[in-house]
Amino acid sequence: MTLTSLYLHTQFAPTAIGYLEMILVFSLMGSLIPSAMLLILPFAALAYFFAPPTFNNDPQDLPVVVAFLLASIVGTHLIGKVRREREVALEAAAGLRRSEAELRDVEKQWREIFEHNPVMHFMVNATGMVLNVNTFGATQLGYAPSELVGHSVLKVFLEEDHPFVRERLGLCIETVGQSHTWEIQKIRKDGSVLWVRENAKAMQWAEDKLVVLIACEDITERKRTETALRRSEAHLAQAQELSRTGSFGWNVATGEVHWSKETFRIFQYEPSTKPTPQLVVDRTHPEDRAAVRETIDRAFQNEEDFEHEYRLLMPDGSVKHLHAQARAIRTASGDIEFVGAVTDITAAKQAEQQLRRSEAYLAEAQHLSHTGSWSWDVHRLEFVYRSAEVDRLFGFDPQEAVSIETIRSRIHPDDLPGVQEVPRRAIEDKGGHFEHDFRILLPDGAIRRIHSVAHAVVGSDGNVSELIGTHMDVTEQHAARERLERALAALHESEQRFRDYAETASDWLWETGPDHRITRFSEHTSAAGILATRVVGLLRWEIAGDVEAEPEKWRQHRATLDARLPFRDFIYRTITRMGSPIYVRSSGKPFFDADGNFLGYRGVSTDITASIRADQAERELRKAQAELAHMTRVTTLGELTTSIAHEINQPLAAIVTNGEACLGWLGRETPDLSAARCSVEWIIEDGIRASEVIRRIRALAKKGEIEMVPLDINDIVKEVIALLTRELVSHRVSLRTELEPTLPMILGDRVQLQQVITNLVINGIEAMQTVKDRPRELVIRSSQDDMGRVQLAVTDCGVGITEDDADRVFTPFFTTKSSGLGMGLSICRSIVEAHGGSLSIARKQEPGATFQFVLPLHKEVVS
Amino acid sequence: MTGRSDSPNQVVKAEKPSGRAIVFVIDDDVSIRRSLANLFQSVNLDVATFGSAQEMLQGNLPEVASCLVLDVRLPGLSGLELQTELAKLNLHIPIIFITGHGDVPMSVKAMKGGAVDFLTKPYRDQELLDAVVAATERDRKRREVETTVANLQSLFETLSPREQAVMKLVAAGLMNKQVAAELELAEITVKIYRGRVMKKMGARSLADLIRMAETLGICANHAE
Structure with missing residues (x-):
């Protein structure tokens, strides 16, 4: 790099960038130490070859060098860090690969268990889609697992349970990690239903996905039993309620009492109350309480079944009739337990x-x-x-x-x-x-x-x-109907009869106007010719022939008419068309129009001439009879003189003797005043007695008018006896009286009836005159006959009456006696008949005869 | 006075009942009955009243001097019948009859029957009182005699049959010799019997003994 850069004579900045890139590449490949050395070298090279010497006085390159240094350090560090991490990750990946194989084995095992665990397992996502299901679960439901996975879990639930299922899933998802349990029905593929108990829990699954795991346990059998039990319990409860029968159990040893719901209802206790036998007794009707207690006690002692009926008195005062029956059962533990039923039979009783x-x-x-x-x-x-x-x-x-x-x-x-x-x-x-x-x-x-x-x-x-x-x-x-028909027939008959009577009677009907002048006369009257037809238009007192003879009668009659009062049986005399005098009896009543204006009188009149004549004749006869009766009475008194004299002499003699005694008491040395007073009292009593006898005799001897008054026949008998006692004694006759104490009154003349009885008694006495061989007994008996009439009988035990005489005893002047007129019984009979009664012989033959008479009652005579 | 009463058959007595005469009154009439009782009581006599003869016969009659006042015509048992009845019963009560009729045959019959008196109504009360006093006196005497007779009778009964026979003959007036002949005894034996009789009977003299025999009614009917 340095050589290249030198060869090319690159500027510092590109060189520095080249170096920096190289450092970074190296630091990517190696560790921290080589990269650091590499850092130093380019820095030195850079600083030496491409930059003015550091320690020369060209400070303009220094920040560039420093920046280079810093940039390379940072870059190196960063790359180193990445590299380290990368190494760790690679290491981890190798570990993972190693454990994955193990895991797969375990999973396989679990999977086996999972699949064949006799518990149904479902895994569903939040939307309810089945993510997984174990084979057992699917099989239980009649599905293959593949048929369920990917489908909604709702598929295996009853339509009506879907909301519930959704709500449950929601609940699980809301409360992640908490498990929930419920029981629900599931449907199999074939449509049959099974009961499951589901245990569900939501959990986080891969990233932020939630799943719900559900484990189901088939509880169909249990559920069925439970349902059956519940149903039978419900049936029982319902049956108990319907039959108003409660059941109870009572373990005597433990004192444990069980009552069914209905039993609580019957006894009207809250079902929460703890039942005891005392509760039963409390509710029992006070009258039945002793019997109930006795029944329970006896069952308790004898450990035997019991059955009884009793009443309850409910708090509201109503009464229930109960029938209770219980069996004594020996429990497994050897205790006696009463199990029974109590039935409310109130309705049955009432019914x-x-x-x-x-x-x-x-x-x-x-x-x-x-x-x-x-x-x-x-x-x-x-x-x-x-x-x-x-x-x-x-x-x-x-x-x-x-x-x-x-x-x-x-x-x-x-x-x-x-x-x-x-x-x-x-x-x-x-x-x-x-x-x-x-x-x-x-x-x-x-x-x-x-x-x-x-x-x-x-x-x-x-x-x-x-x-x-x-x-x-x-x-x-x-x-009743027949009677009514008969009565109606009788009514018709009597109506007809009265019509006949009216037409044939001698009565005539009349009518007078407001001025009392005769306005109408019934036809048959004028036809019969009793009165002159010209009477119409006349006043009654113009027709009558006795107005002057009897002014008072007419004055009263006219006063009655003026007062518009009805009148009855007004009798006056007039003459017929033929000129012969007749008596007329007239009755009338006023009549008025609807406004109450007096219109006149209407009435009936009768020709009573014949009856007036008959009355007069009868009155004459009565008078003659009364005189005859009086005469025989006096004769009888004559016959009784001796007895009567004795009756008077007795008290008189007693008076004299008492008077003498009184003098004796007073003449003592010390006069005995109390004895003297007593003597005088007796004198007075005897004096009254004597005057009483005289009064009776005078009454009998009296020649008076016949006086018909209400009488008690027994009183008359007693008066007669008072007069005749001596007569009876002197003829050695014992008298027996049988007087009915409550007889109705009769209407009669006292003296005449006394005479009848006196006569009968004297006859009886005389009939027994010759009797020597038996006690002479006379019986006077008063009674009422079947028709309610008063009856008096006098019975002697004398010679009796021969058949021939029986017909003649009542005829005048017949007598069997040497003395007497022979008028007695004849008079008696006429007296009794004048009283409306009859006198007869009831027994004729010896020993003795019975004479009896009956008299009508007071009211009969009056009516 | 005590016990004054209307009651018809109550025995009404004065203060000292013992030994006093009593009057029985029978009458069916209460006025008469009580007035008579009143009268007798006013003169200090004891009275018993009855309504009928039967009532009296049923009652216990006291053993004292008494008399009976009754009406002839009593109801039931009549006065005369009662008289007969009393005689049958050996009750010799003197009877005073009262009658209102005064018929003679009846009075005779009554007197024959032993009535002491017969009063016809109207009588004066004094007559009745006199009759009553006389009758009771008579009854008292009769009772005395009866007592004597009874005593003699009991003495007589103490004699032996032989002595009784001797007494009867002696009382009949026979000489001792005659008695001995009658009884076929020695005279001396008769004498001894006679002495015993005299002694037992308490006779002071022969006359006494004869009177006793008469009283006893045992005088032998000597067949002479």
């Missing part, structure tokens, strides 16, 4: 009650309405169903099956064809609705009328299979 109630209601309704329901098999000819009421109507035994013959025998023979017609027609018409009436003839002969309604039931074959219907007992309605 049962409701059913029972509605059944009862139906039966009651059927019973009340006398309606029985039934169902009849038209082919087998028997009841498919019959309600209790049907049995009752037919008189069947509810327990027995009823044969067609029995049914026929209970139907009235006349109605049987009609009853048999119904099923026949139903079969013929293939359907229909029937109503008919028939009669049931019960074995005891009673007849029930039945109204029957029936429907044909058509089977699937279109033929009638059954008749269903009701039988209603209409016997009573029928009877």
Whole structure:
């Protein structure tokens, strides 16, 4: 280089550049030391040959030399550095080549493991494309690995899982290095599904690429078991919920209690509550608590199954009915565990009650309405169903099956064809609705009328299979209707009767105007000629013939008319067309128009001349009878003189004696005043008694008007006895009275009835006069006969009455006695008959006779 | 006074009941019954009243001097029948009959039956009181006699049959000799018996013994 440059006489600068290039080339090839020596040489050469001497005074070349030096040093250094690095890299490359072979062996091993590991391995990139999959994984899915690599991993997932898969991949990529686990279904190539558990993790792969590694474990079997278990659990829970049955387990030894969800629900406890037997007892209805505790205790002690029903009282106050059943099971550890079910049977209980109630209601309704329901098999000819009421109507035994013959025998023979017609027609018409009436003839002969309604039931074959219907007992309605018809008929009859009466009666109808003048007269009256036809236009007091004779009567009548008041039974005298006097009884009532204006009177009049005459005759007769009665009464009193005298003498004698005694008490040395007072009190009592006797006799002897007043027959009997006691005693007759204590009142004359009874008693006494061989007993009995009338009987045990005499005893002047008028019984009979009663002989033959009379009741007489 | 009462058959007594006479009143009429009781009590007599004869017969009659006041015409058992009945029962109560009728045949019958008195109404109360006093006195005496007889009877019963026979004959007035002949005994034996009889009977003299025999009604009917 130096020689060349010298030869050429190159300038310094190109030479320096040449040298520099040479240095750099050398430094590229060799190490630092040769390059450094090389540096020195060109520097020296340069400095010597091509540059003015350094140490001469030409300083203008020095910076160039220095620059050259610096440039060569830097260049050398740099080249040296590159060279070193290059050497290192070459060395590394050789190492790599060496280890690559080893690596390939290992990889091969791993690859084997990877490929055949019974875990599916997938490597997917961030977009989800499969980068790699192991053979096992692909095979599991029914693919060859090549079929999967390069495709989206979504291919092996269910369509609906795709979003989930994408979301999972995203999550892995976001959280690089963290592993995530999930369970998901995959689809095989053939479309079948398998459950896998996937473990995924994202990692950096070559440069900034991320991949997701996924390991899958086939959990289909587990999943299936799990699903089955879950399903069966769900089924159980659902079944429990539906059947309202909760289950429980109770390990007695450990005290461990398990309740199903439904059990919590039944007992209304939070499922988080720790169940204990005490909770059950707490909820139990207080009334059942003892029984429940006892059942549990007994089961606990005897280690035996138990079953019981009890009620719960819920916090809201409602009541639940439970049925609990448990089995005692010996566990593997030898403990006793109760496993059981508890069922809420409230609804069943209620339904049962409701059913029972509605059944009862139906039966009651059927019973009340006398309606029985039934169902009849038209082919087998028997009841498919019959309600209790049907049995009752037919008189069947509810327990027995009823044969067609029995049914026929209970139907009235006349109605049987009609009853048999119904099923026949139903079969013929293939359907229909029937109503008919028939009669049931019960074995005891009673007849029930039945109204029957029936429907044909058509089977699937279109033929009638059954008749269903009701039988209603209409016997009573029928009877009521008959009664009504009879009543109507009777009403018609009576209407006709009254029309006949009205037409034939002697009554006549009249009408007067506002001025009381007669305006109308019924026709048949004038035809009969009772009154003159000219009465129309006259006033009543112009027709009457007694206005002057009885002014007061007419004044009152006119006052009544002026007051527009109705009048009744106003009697006046007038004369007929023939001029004979008649009595008229008239009744009338005012009538008004719609505005209330007085229009006059309308009424009825009757010719009562005949009855007035009869009344007068009867009054005469009564008077005569009363006089006769009085006469016989006085005669009777005469006959009783001795007895009556005794009745008066007794108290008088007692008065005298007491008076004497009183004097005795007073005349003592120390007068006994209390005894004297007592004596005087008795004197007064006896005095009253004597005057009472006299009063009775006077009443009997009185000749007074007949006074009809309400009376108690027993009182009259007692009064008679008071008068006749002595008579009975003196004739040695014992008296027995059988008086019915609560008799209705009768209307009668006290004295006359006393007379009747007195007469009968005296007759009885006398009839027993000759009796020596038996006690003389007289019985007075009062009672009520079947018609409610008061009856009085006097029975003696005397000689009785012969058949001949029986006919004659009541005739006047008949007597068997030596004394007496023979009027007694005749008078008695007329008195009783005047009272509306009757007197008769009830027993004639010895020993003795019974005379009895009946009297109508007070109200009958009045009405 | 105690026990004054209307009650018909209550025994009404004065203060000192023992040994006093009692009047029985039977009447069916309560006024009469109580007025009579009142009357007797006012003169210090004890009274027992009855409504009927049967009631009285059913009651226990005290063993004291008494008399019976009754109405002839009693209901049931009549006065006369009661009289007969009492006689049958050996009850010799003196009876005072009261009658309102005063018929003679009945009075005779009653008196024959042993009635002590027969009062016809109207009577004066003093008459009744007198009759009652007389009757009770009589009854008292009769009772005394009855007591004596009873005593004699018991003494008589202490005698041996032979002694009784001797007594009967002696009382009949027979001489000792006659008695001996009658009884076929020696006279001396009769004498001994007679002495024993006198001693046992407590007779002071023969006359005494004869009276006793009369009282006892054992005088032998000597067949002379």
